[in-house]
Amino acid sequence: MAAVLSVRDLSVSFPTPRGPVRAVDALSFDVPRGRTLGIVGESGSGKSVTSLAVMGLHSGAEVTGSVTLDGRELVGLPERELNRLRGRRMAMIFQDPLSSLHPYYTVGEQIAEHHRVHYGSGRRAARERAVEALAEVGIPEPRRRAGEYPHQFSGGMRQRVMIAMALVCEPDLLIADEPTTALDVTVQAQILELLARIQEQRGLAVVMITHDLGVVARVAHDVLVMYGGRAAEQAPVDALFAAPAHPYTRGLLDSLPRLDDPDDLPLRAIPGSPPSLLSPAPGCAFAPRCPRAAAAPEEERARCEAERPVLHGPDGHPTACHFPAYEGVTP
Template sequence: MTVPHQTPANAGTFLSVRDLYVRFATEDGIVRAVDGLSFALERGRTLGIVGESGSGKSVASLAVLGLHDRRSTDVRGEILLDGQELTTAAESTLEKLRGNRMAMVFQDSLTALSPYCTVGRQIAEPYRKHTGASRREARQRAVEMLRKVGIPQAALRVDDYPHQFSGGMRQRAMIAMALVCDPELLIADEPTTALDVTVQAQILDLLKDLQQQTGSAIVLITHDLGVVANTADDLLVMYAGRAVERGTVREVLRSPQHPYTWGLLGSMPRLSSDVAEPLTPIPGAPPSLLAPPPGCPFHPRCAYPQEVGGERCATERPVLPPGRGAACHLPPDRARTLFAERPGTRRDRGVDGS
């Protein structure tokens, strides 16, 4: 496994999320999209957030940037960016922070980019707003950023519209727009979607370079555990709007404690696996966030409630301990034993084969 980079000397908790709740009112009821999420991120470190679609990863990230419509969304809890409270901050305050101190690479580049403006203008606009640069300087900066993310003939393509870019090129342009002001906090929501493996490596290297140069904090949302293993320092596993496991990447991927994390690892192919060895999918489907199950939200899909005894999994909500741990009623020692006994589990079970 790749050794995480060294944390710079000015390290400290830069982003703190405590007891975050995000709820949407719908005709069918209240959607509990994020249900009591807490995590912290230091400068110079990368936090990977993984989980199935609908687990609340993107919704929580949008809440950090204050991008939810306050008229229809109930956001509660505490979000601190370098000690500054964001949950109750005025929109004018958030506008000064977005694109400057914090930025986001959105998952869907087709809807995130405006079809009415050239790609270069969309990259240059936040740079001019936050730095006071001239039009010429901002245009030069846009061309520079397009080159950095691998757009060929950047000086010519800067005047193209999004529909003139391929899906992968739009994704790279959106990354350029997020990085143009060298943000201190970057939230990357599936940043390598629609990119081939060589461009993926280039983009991930670009994020690492930004972090080494500026000491920025990065939140990496992805379904690719291989990307997490080689890019992130810490890992947060989400399920049904809650954090169910956290720790360093090495701790979580080599010795996971939550059955849901086991399922994510078991459903991923590995080069070291026997070609005849089938993948082990997670049975069932994620719960409805309109009416999540009581107790542990994963218990209807879990194969181990009998290990706890009685109806505890169905009635008592497990608590995620501070630091390394899992929100599971299984004792950590028993969890390690059960994971080692799972079919397909190898001694070299690291995602990258380490």
């Protein structure tokens, strides 16, 4: 299946007074049409930096590697060309809709402007398209609500407005950066169902960035687990949840609360802290927190600390671990 988005060896570095910080390091993945890639990991793992690099929204950062949209290279593309693609061919839903919407303009005006910029439509036609977009995302009385301001909408409704704005020009790629983090579980479910319905109708390629593995299990077809700016594991969602091969992925899954746990059982957590991206260790970034490395013989532990693992393993389920625990294999 041809990929709408193809990323190869993407690296993003930010200059600081103490030296460059490599927030994303040699990352590669594909997103075919009609599929959802879930990117998961702790805060600081490089998820949002990756999405902004795909959209070409980094200023002052060094971005290397290749990002192609339907075969067109985006890295190094002039800003004017990127502006023609952003919103029209690829769109992004940001984590906080209130800070992404202008408080002085009605939501209808903001969506309509988006349509006018890319299609050159008149004000009346763009306004009608904005009303249609609000109706498509399930906002009641869309004509009336189009004349209201962002502060007059609830959090869930503002997120629907952001989705309408992102999809009004019918892009091929949608990036959703933590779109349900600030929402209660009922509204979260409605937003996820909405995105799934629109994806099915339009054949969208979707990148869902989240730290919530429950969201990933619900909407993703494939999963990319990131740690320290690198890919730790990639797999179809069913395979990853059934048999995680990387100890970090296992740690994330074990930290989820379970209905059959006793009430007084404390929440499980991965010990330690994420690695420094300013001076990364030469070996596996997860080694200082890895229970598998801690229990391994001295020779294996030394390898984890000194040699950086690369993605390897069965087709469709590579893992960046020297001693992955694939199903049926004892670590």
